Amino acid sequence: MKISLFFIYFLSLTVLAVSCNKTAKSVTEKNFTRVVLDTNPSIEPLSPEASIKKIQLPPGYHVELVVSEPMVQEPVAIAWDGNGRMYVAEMNTYMKDANATGEYEPTSRIKRLEDTDGDGKMDKSTIFIDSLILPRTILPIGDQLLVTVTNVQHIWSYRDTNGDGKADEKKIVFQNDVIDSRNLEHQNGGMIWNLDNWIYPTRDNLRYKYKNGKLIADTLVDNMIGQWGMTTDNYGRLFYSEAGPGLPAVQIQQNPKYGALNFADQYTAEFTQPWPIIGNVDAQGGREDLRAEDNTLKKYTSGCGQSIFRGDRLPADMQGDYFIPEPVGRIIKRGKVINRDGKILIEDAYKQKDWLASADMNFRPINTYTGPDGCFYIVDMYHGIIQESEWTKPGSYLGKVIQQKGLYKNRGMGRIYRVVHDDFKPDDKKPNMLNESSSQLVTYLDHPNGWWRDNAQLLLVIRNDQNVVTALKQIATGEKASLTKAPSPLARIHALWTLEGMDAIDKPTLFKAFTDKNAEVRKAAVWISEGFLKKNDSEVTEKLATLMNDPSSDVRIQLALTLRSHKTPRTSELVKTLLVNNPNNELMQFSFTTFTESQKMLAAERERTRNLSPADRALVTHGATIFKQLCATCHGPDGKGVKVAGNSQMPAPPLVGSPRVRGDKTLVIQLLLNGMKGPIDGKTYTDLMPAMGSNDDKWIASVLSYIRNSSELGNKASVVTSKEVAEVRANTPVMPGGMTQQELEIFKLGRAERTNWNKPR
Template sequence: MLLTTLVFSCKPKSFNEPQISLDNYQIEEGFELSVAASEPFIEAPVSMDFDNKGRMWVVEMKGFMRNLQGTGDDIPNGTISILEDLDHDGITDHSKVFIDSLILPRALAHVYGGLLYAEPPNLWFVDIKDDQPINKVLVDSLYSDGGNVEHQPNGLMVHIDNWIYNAKSNFRYQRKHGEWIKEPTSFRGQWGITKDNFGRLYVNTNSTQIMGDFVLPNTINKNVFYKPEAALNKTLTTNQRVYPLHATSVNRGYVEGVLDEDSLLINVTSACGPMIYRGDAFPENYLENAFVCAPEANIVKRNILSFENIVLSATQAIPEQEFIASTDEGFRPVNLFNGPDGNMYVVDMHRGIIQDKAFMTPYLQEQTAVKKLDTIIGMGRILKVTHKNNQQVSPIQNLDKLKSTELVDLLKRKNGWFRDRAQQLLVYRQDRTDEVVSALIELLQDTNNDITQIHALHTLNGLNVLDFELLESFVYSSKNILSLCHAIVLLEQFASVDRVASVIKLFQELESKDDAFIDLYILSSLGNWVSLAEEKLFPLGHNLSKKYKDEPIFQEAFINSLRDHEEAYASYMSTNKEPLSSVVFQNILETTLSNKKQNKKNFIYTKKGVSTDSRTEGYAVYRNFCATCHGLNGEGVENLAPPLMNSDYVSNSPEKLALVVLHGLRGPIHVNDKLYEFNMVMPGLANNPEFSDEDIQNIILYVTNAFSGNGAILDKEKIMQLRKQKPEKDGGYSEEELIQLQIN
């Protein structure tokens, strides 16, 4: 009896895990695809993060496009859920809600012992106690104020410099001494953000697979009167081809060049969720490959990054073959993440409709209805990609229980997830004991691992124990180019008059290495030093500028360091009868001085929030004031109003459409050769003070895009003229009047 009891007590628990078939999915040879989580445990996931126990936390945007009408997006049904694998077989068998009643939540990140998450328009932070949120703090009330659901900030990625970066945003965030800091950064991407081991940031837009910065963030954009272009937000994939397995339904598939003769999508139209692979479970040649989601084509792409001096590029890994491809039109990969097990995780929203109503054309509405894609709802998946030679399944250790010195050891791990999280925890703990600091300094001496050195530098900086002397010693002794560049960037914060001579000597020593990477970061990091002793630093900057006279990246780096000292530099050069380094720099300097004179700043220093696009504004007005009679889908309402979908009133003349919107319409009327004899009169908006010329402009753009497929833009001057062009009788235009009307 005792033996039987022991046997049953040792038997692992059995859980009812969903069985999801992936028979219609293809993945690159050598890899396997499995389901790590699925419905009923999650629905409509759009982003995720792993906690310090290795559990997945998932953002569920359940309210997005639940039907063709787009209704229900204002219902607070979004959640952030914790997924658990209690039997440790790699498949989610339990979930619990951490936060509910959210409206279209979109991003999250584990930081500072709690959770940062975005629910438009706000960015929130909560502490975590027993898997429950406490001490809710509003970090930013303008995080995503305005904009369309497809065009609002997202990402929330903690970076190696201890700042939190976003996509579709020009701000970064950090918490110091209990206070949240928000400051400008370069505007990047649309949906999803990632990084490489050095610390460059990568994003994309719907029509561009991968974009990236050639330099570390916030190292070349500090001159408020110059907007750098040579090194930021560069398109890395010159070829945007995709290779789906089946005919593709996309928003403007009727436009020539979108689909081929077999109705296969030619170029990406909904690229999102990029990921640079930084794990340790794939073969070596996959390290720092760029993976990209293309949900409209039901694929995940793989590109090989090339690092040639300063410039980056990305090319399709295997010609005419995708990393993952499926004939399942519910497969909607929207985000990719490196996992603590070294594998790649695919966030599959698994939804039929992924095009927001404000942008949807009649063509896609019809395709969606015919294929019944609107019935794919209430689902969601997290897929795991493993390599056949590395499939171990084991729970990770709870990082919260590790000593700080054990976390320091994790900075040496090959898997970037552990390095990132160990650094974050060390900075959060602020453990400045001699044992921890000494261990970090010891890592700086590991000349065989420059990536570990970079993490150690920024961890020391985050602990506020980094100083000029330590950096100076490191620069003189280190032979690793990548970590030297980070040290140069970090040196600038310690600028003081008594250190000017030392740093000039140091930079001259570095310049003698004749390395373009080092020279670039010297040129971009002179700013604080120039402000202290401009005439002593001008010759150093000038010599480096002249060395790379025809390369705009270096010239933009120099103007970054000359901020607030452009006139003094020009005067210095003139006094010493020394010409500027090049025509390239002269043009950049003249542009900067002109912008300064006009107080024309780089928009990242003036832009405070997300701008809402015209179609989204137009949709909001249409939904609130027009849809009651014409229907959300523009199909009309029986005995009330005729259809707008494919109506000649919508497709033929935007000016006449504007006249109807402004001054109203009297029946009877013909729409697509069908007579509608309504007794009611459609009222115009011209005399309603709530509607500006811009509102009318936005309504026209939305209606023509949504119901004819060809969005028309009328300028405000034209709308002002049309306001004055009134019908013969009160109560609106008649059909006959509109037919006879000649529009100038």
């Protein structure tokens, strides 16, 4: 929904404990101590073994090396195919120095690694794809690997057809010819096949369905504004994060299909506070971001690579918890996900300490995963500079630190670790799903490790082997079928969604799931029923009506979302009744309010742009896309700013009704070209406004035209043309580090003086 009610985002996940082979103490016990080791650490790189010794974890947990340089270099993301082979995306040209010299050279790679002797360490490596420009996302689908790279919006499929470990087939599975001109930190940073059989990216307003080797796009209600990395829980709830405004968990309340929805109290104020064990002198915000007593980072600046742990070979109370790295803080924070009447909340698992913290200056955790062996995996880029050059210009705080410390020297390295526990043995069964029968894959739908369940479902859907439909229906309705025991709720959920993905779900199976004793199974069935509602199936609608008083808030909330998605007189009547009957359900009420506001805003925007000239309409429409993809991260999707829990400061000022935005065109053009720093109207904001001058004149004109002429933002002023931007650019000096408000006003005064001087006297 729209951002008129966008607040900070709070992370959540409903926890279904999966039995482990041992019971361990709760890791939330206060059984370890944070020890700050160095307030001004050395920048010298350490060997993997020495770096591991610098890591603090709760008792019983240990870090093991899976692979390191030279086998991998600059790793940013990993993924396993159905046979357990690991693909590693390497950004080999990322930030070689503060100026990002050679950053867009096509020399990055994706490697395929294998553990051939079963010792947990990778010992075989091939360059699966070479000569890429900063690969961003990797997603194995059967024997294909879907890949996206920086600045390009195509999605490619690569295959190794001759078994030599190198891709020799390349195809476009989704084509978008528009160049992505956003800073590389603001482009899509993740791709996941979710429980509902849709592929979701971290950003923008599209999701994809895989059909016959192609991706079919579906347009979402709102732009998602997550950044690097994303994750899902056992029940298909997605979790995003935003590094820009320092939001560790966003868009966690409902599926993006129904619109963006966030609450101001989604997570506790404590969860926004990292507790590093070394001084963090390379924080973008400088001294203001650090604790005076020990130089440690006191707020999120670059949270990314989050994951919900869903494995079975670590303590049971880790399952369903939310983990998010902070590479500037060199920590991984752990949050407990709480479901309160259908609303998701995240609480810090520890008091004034973090689950993992490193005293190695070059430790840069940027992605986390649940592995096939049931353990927790960490991608450590092990890189000196972790901030993109937009924020490391000469004269900037970070630019000076990089030069003084010599951080640019530390590159060409990288490590991947797994976290193990004394009480558990990693699963040593090597996956072989790509070669196994569909009947065997069905049995994995009840596996205690979510990685196995997810991949079994994915492979069954893309194979579409109708011979297993009967077994899937039996599992979905609670029969043993090919399993050795009665199917768990998770197995029943996966069986339902597998049937949905194979276009084999039928009404008897669905109706039986409506009456399942487990609320999450009933919720999944309601979600799946939308396929029948699209066909105006009145029988399904009336069966859904029997769930109006379901004891589970989650089921009733999903029911409201599902019914409003396919509007008929009967579904509208049922939604109205649900709202009346659940006056105190905050999520249901707020979701419907934002949904209706969103529809009104869209209608108003269509009416507004209809009255513009074709040229002006094109500018505003293009600018709206840019704003929602980029600017909304800090200014809020509705331009009212983004509020951060536990912090009275916003990342950036509101734009709604701003006299600066609606006023002098030259001033706002200069602001965008050079960026802005320092207090604004006497208020201090947590983020700097980066320079946007690297974009072309049309880009600048478009985004300013939208901001100045959008009913969504409450502004009504003239558009800005490309010609006007070109003229201002030619007469405005480049000012590294951004302009202050005073400097903008001085430039404005200078223009006025020149105008007055040239007037006839």
